[in-house]
Amino acid sequence: METKRIIQSYGRKRARGLSETQKENLVTLYDIYGITLPESNVNPHDYFNGQFEKITLEIGFGRGEHLIQNAINNPTMGFIGCEPFENGVASALKAIADNNLNNVKIYKGDARLLLDFFPAHSINSVYVLFPDPWIKKKHYKRRLLSTEFxxxxxxxxxxxxxxxxxxxxxxxxxxxxxxxxxxxxxxxTDDMTALSEKPSWFLSTRYEQKALSKGKKCYYLKCEV
Ligand SMILES: C[S@@+](CC[C@H](N)C(=O)[O-])C[C@H]1O[C@@H](n2cnc3c(N)ncnc32)[C@H](O)[C@@H]1O
Structure with missing residues (x-):
């Protein structure tokens, strides 16, 4: 499949030098739990040999706390997490191994590239939690959640x-x-007041905690298909 040029929607790929263990995990654990871009279309169910009826995709999982907790809470569902930030990927891989999870796969890269290979109607839930906000007007074009996406x-x-x-x-x-x-x-609902009420089912994320601790308001939107 031809790779389209896309505007970068993430900030950095690496925060600080990775430790030797993290580097090793990115190779050995990625071999087990990682996804590489396929050469042709792939059904996300195939990553789990069809053993799960439902597939959840989390885009931009950061260090993976939400992804891992969701996967622990829902052992009969398959989870695919996408994240280009290597330190975060290393943390998530370790957590998958530590918790012995068989229902999580990780793609180390831009979710948009992987998504293109999935057929229509193949995903049951998608989470995009605290995407990079790109607050300057000149950076709005970097926002992941464009109409097209x-x-x-x-x-x-x-x-x-x-x-x-x-x-x-x-x-x-x-x-x-x-x-x-x-x-x-x-x-x-497009009612901003209603959206600022945290739903009882929402599992926290690192960025949400950071925002709330600074007294910032968060908004939670669920679109039902
Ligand atoms: C502000 S952080 C939030 C992390 C986490 N969801 C949380 O709430 O703690 C946004 C994350 O989205 C990732 N991201 C941005 N664009 C992405 C893309 N196209 N595909 C996958 N991840 C992306 C960034 O690398 C970054 O880790």
Missing amino acids: LNRLREKMAEHGSIIIATDCENYMQNVLENLKSIQGIKY
Whole structure:
């Protein structure tokens, strides 16, 4: 498949030097739990030999706390996490191994590249939690949740699926709501007050905790397919 040029939506790929163990995990554990870009279309169920009825995709899992907790809580569901940040990938791989999880696969890279290989209606839930906000106007074009990407995500969603988005950036959430207006076949509320109430089912993330500890408001959106 031809790789399209896409605008980078993430900040850094590495925070500081990786330890020797992290470097080793990125090779040995990635061999077990990692995904490499396929050469042709692939059904995400195949990564788990078809043993799970439902597939959840988490885009930009950071250090993986939410992804891992979700996978522990839902052992009969397959989870695919995408993240280009190597330190985060190393942490998530270690957590998968430590918890002996057989229901998580990791793609070390831009989720958009992997998603292109998945057939329509192959994913049941998608989480995009605290995507890089790109707060300067000149950087808005870097925001991951463009109309085009939301459309692609929608195409991949199975019936009764859900797309869950959270952010502490009010302007980002408003931008997402604007972009969603042209997406067919989804239900959600666009009431910002309602969106600022944390749903009881929401598992916390590192960025959410950071934002809340600074007294920032967070917004939680669930789009139902
Ligand atoms: C602000 S962090 C939030 C991390 C985590 N979700 C949390 O809430 O703690 C955003 C993450 O999204 C990742 N990211 C940005 N663009 C991405 C893309 N196209 N595919 C996958 N991950 C991406 C970044 O590398 C970064 O780790």
